[in-house]
Structures are given as C-alpha cells and as structure tokens.
Amino acid sequence: MSASGAAVPDVVELCRELVAIPSVGDRDGEAAVVAYLESLFAGWSGCDVRVVEPAPGRPSLIVEVTGPLPGPTLLFNGHCDTVSETPGWTRPVHGAPLEGDRLYGLGSTDMKGGVAAIVCATLAVLAAGGPRAGTLRLAATADEDAGMQLGVPWLASRGLLDADAAIVAEPAGVERDFQQLVVATRGYSYVEVEVVVPKLAHASRYDPTRPHAVAVAADLIGAIERELRPGSVEHPLFPMGSTVVAGYEFAGGEALGRLAERARFSVGARLLPGVRGEEFMEQLTAFIGARARVAQVVVTPIAVSPFATGMEVVGDHPLVVLARAAVRSAGYPPPPLGGMSGFSEGAYLAARGIPTLPALGPGRAALAHGPDEFVTASSLRAAVSIYGELIAEILRPGSPIALAARPPSAGTGPQR
Numbered sequence: 001m002s003a004s005g006a007a008v009p010d011v012v013e014l015c016r017e018l019v020a021i022p023s024v025g026d027r028d029g030e031a032a033v034v035a036y037l038e039s040l041f042a043g044w045s046g047c048d049v050r051v052v053e054p055a056p057g058r059p060s061l062i063v064e065v066t067g068p069l070p071g072p073t074l075l076f077n078g079h080c081d082t083v084s085e086t087p088g089w090t091r092p093v094h095g096a097p098l099e100g101d102r103l104y105g106l107g108s109t110d111m112k113g114g115v116a117a118i119v120c121a122t123l124a125v126l127a128a129g130g131p132r133a134g135t136l137r138l139a140a141t142a143d144e145d146a147g148m149q150l151g152v153p154w155l156a157s158r159g160l161l162d163a164d165a166a167i168v169a170e171p172a173g174v175e176r177d178f179q180q181l182v183v184a185t186r187g188y189s190y191v192e193v194e195v196v197v198p199k200l201a202h203a204s205r206y207d208p209t210r211p212h213a214v215a216v217a218a219d220l221i222g223a224i225e226r227e228l229r230p231g232s233v234e235h236p237l238f239p240m241g242s243t244v245v246a247g248y249e250f251a252g253g254e255a256l257g258r259l260a261e262r263a264r265f266s267v268g269a270r271l272l273p274g275v276r277g278e279e280f281m282e283q284l285t286a287f288i289g290a291r292a293r294v295a296q297v298v299v300t301p302i303a304v305s306p307f308a309t310g311m312e313v314v315g316d317h318p319l320v321v322l323a324r325a326a327v328r329s330a331g332y333p334p335p336p337l338g339g340m341s342g343f344s345e346g347a348y349l350a351a352r353g354i355p356t357l358p359a360l361g362p363g364r365a366a367l368a369h370g371p372d373e374f375v376t377a378s379s380l381r382a383a384v385s386i387y388g389e390l391i392a393e394i395l396r397p398g399s400p401i402a403l404a405a406r407p408p409s410a411g412t413g414p415q416r
C-alpha cells in the first residue's frame with residue numbers, strides 16, 4: 001500500500017534518527033519527533049494518521065491500520081520524550097556510531113528503541129497490505145518522563161487508546177535483553193503533609209512535651225518510614241512489596257531563636273498492583289492522625305500528583321502466552337513472568353480494562369536515565385520480529401484475543 005515507493009526503514013537506523021532529535025519532554029517537547037514519525041507514514045495509503053496536541057508543542061501521533069475482516073484492536077504504545085541528560089556521558093548524547101551491538105544515545109533504551117520498533121512493525125504491516133483482521137493502532141505519545149499528563153493519560157481518558165489488547169514497548173530487559181515477561185507494574189501516590197503547631201511559647205520557655213512543628217514533622221517522617229506499610233504487603237512478583245519514602249521534599253523553620261509553627265514534607269509511595277493511591281492517602285492520614293493527637297498538631301495531607309494504580313495481567317492470558325512464544329521465536333530463553341518496580345503508562349491502559357503488557361520492548365531498564373545509555377541492535381531487530389508475530393497471531397480471523405465490551409468512546413479532543 002505504498003503510494004510513492006516508500007520503504008520500511010531499518011529499525012536500527014530509525015532508532016539512530018530518533019536519538020538524534022532532542023526531545024526532553026519539558027524542555028524540547030515532542031513535536032520534532034512526532035513530525036518525523038508522521039513523515040514516515042506520508043507515502044503510504046491504507047492508514048489513518050492523526051496528530052493530537054493537548055498543549056502546544058506536546059503532540060502525540062496515532063496511526064491506525066484496519067484489515068478487511070472484523071477482529072480485535074491491538075495497540076502498540078511508546079513515549080517520544082526523554083529525560084534530560086545526566087552527567088557522566090562519555091559518548092555523544094545524541095548519537096554515536098554503532099559499537100559492536102550497541103547503539104548509544106539519550107533515550108536509546110528509554111525508549112526511542114521501542115518507538116522505532118513499533119513504527120517499523122506497523123510499516124511492515126502496511127507494506128504487507130494491512131492486517132488480516134481487526135485493527136492495528138500505534139500511539140507514539142508525549143509527556144511520560146516528566147509530567148505524565150499530556151500523553152497516555154490524556155488520550156486514554158478520552159477513549160483514543162481503547163483496544164482489546166495493548167503492548168507498551170518500554171524495555172523488557174533489566175540487565176539482559178528480554179530478560180523477563182513483564183505482566184505487572186506498581187502504582188504510585190504522592191502526598192504532601194503540613195504540620196501546624198500554632199501559638200508556641202517564646203523559645204526561652206520551650207516545653208519539649210509540646211514540640212515545635214519541625215520536630216513533629218521529623219518524628220512523623222521517621223515513623224512513616226519505619227512503620228507504615230501501605231495496603232496489601234505481599235505479591236509474588238514484587239518481593240519488596242509496597243515501599244514508602246517520606247521526606248522527598250521538606251520545608252520548615254523560620255529563624256534562629258523562633259520555634260517553628262509550620263513544617264511541610266512530601267511522601268511518595270510505590271504501591272502493589274491493586275492498591276489505590278486514595279487508599280494509601282487514607283491510611284497515611286489515619287497513621288498521622290493517631291500521632292497528631294499526642295503531639296497536638298494539625299496535619300493536612302494534600303495530593304500533589306495524580307494517583308496511578310498499578311496493574312497486572314494474569315499469566316495465562318492469551319496475550320501473555322503469545323508474547324512468551326514470540327520472545328522464544330526471536331531466539332531468547334523463555335522469559336519468566338516479572339513485575340516492573342517502576343511505573344509504566346500501561347497502567348492507564350489497564351485502568352480502561354485493556355489487557356496490557358506494560359514493558360515488552362527492546363532495551364534494558366537498568367540503563368534508563370543514566371549516562372551512556374544504549375540499546376542493542378539485536379534487541380531492536382528482535383522486537384520488530386516479536387511484534388510481527390504478535391500482530392499475525394492476534395489480528396487474524398479466529399483471534400484468541402476476545403473483543404472487549406466497551407461503550408463507544410467519547411470526544412476526540414483537539415487535533416490538527
């Protein structure tokens with residue numbers, strides 16, 4: 001279905017091209033990457049290409065290719081933004097010649113490699129005349145690494161990413177490529193705690209049984225870290241359970257010789273699948289309330305970031321079974337089921353009821369956000385073949401993926 005002799009690019013070359021385009025989310029935005037990707041689809045007929053831009057300079061690209069027969073919709077997602085460069089790089093940040101199997105560059109593993117692979121897999125489907133049945137939907141999205149607002153959560157909440165199965169091309173490797181089959185992620189919750197101790201005496205008459213706000217806050221920070229265990233505490237894929245960090249930020253104290261009446265700190269929790277951020281906040285509020293009575297303080301937890309609930313797809317779901325077979329076909333050992341200790345935007349898709357693999361992509365998570373990040377050329381090529389096998393197995397008559405019962409999607413939002 002190439003109208004003008006367009007060809008499917010080599011995935012390693014495409015990854016290199018994407019790495020060469022700066023796309024730090026909250027500095028450069030994603031417009032240049034999205035424009036480049038959009039241009040790759042320009043020579044093809046048979047696909048529906050749209051750019052959705054909730055805020056200026058923060059676009060996402062959505063491409064759809066539909067087969068001649070009814071069938072499920074399979075979504076591939078990857079984010080186009082990167083973190084900003086960390087100190088310590090010994091190679092050019094925006095691209096270097098291949099060193100053996102390694103392509104170095106900012107965002108190579110997280111996750112321009114994954115974006116390159118899902119784009120090449122989609123173009124290969126176009127070159128083959130489309131899927132046999134159903135719809136292939138590609139979403140190359142904005143705003144994952146810094147804000148996590150304008151990309152997947154924005155699009156998903158408007159039904160623009162609805163599908164019967166979804167694959168996020170975040171790195172499946174940790175230290176080795178395709179090391180595990182990630183079927184779950186933890187969620188997160190950030191809250192702010194404000195300690196107020198009004199009408200304290202002059203410091204010269206300080207009564208330590210009625211501590212000042214900074215002392216109360218310091219006590220609470222220690223107690224939260226030592227004692228607070230959010231929600232459910234065990235999960236086979238997450239030996240560390242849910243984890244809490246108290247005191248990411250701290251402010252308090254006004255002047256020497258003046259007892260602090262106010263202190264403020266933030267608390268972040270990484271929550272096991274199924275534990276909602278709201279539940280954690282309620283638990284934290286009760287935990288603090290029990291201590292606040294003793295200390296006679298007022299404590300106000302405030303949500304400072306949207307909550308995101310972790311997700312899990314069951315191990316015998318056809319998507320999982322097919323993905324394991326495809327990883328094996330690509331020449332890797334059969335990957336054990338794994339949990340992602342970080343977060344994947346696949347959780348927003350799972351929250352829509354979409355069976356989702358939150359990280360089935362090239363690259364290694366251990367290299368993300370660090371100097372001399374690289375992706376292997378072999379994992380890029382493997383990813384394209386894994387996606388090709390999944391597309392062939394899922395987008396066909398008699399697909400093992402069931403069609404979701406879902407109300408028709410709502411508005412489509414701004415487009416250009």
Ligand SMILES: [Zn+2]
Pocket residue numbers: 079110111144170
């Ligand atoms: Zn990522």
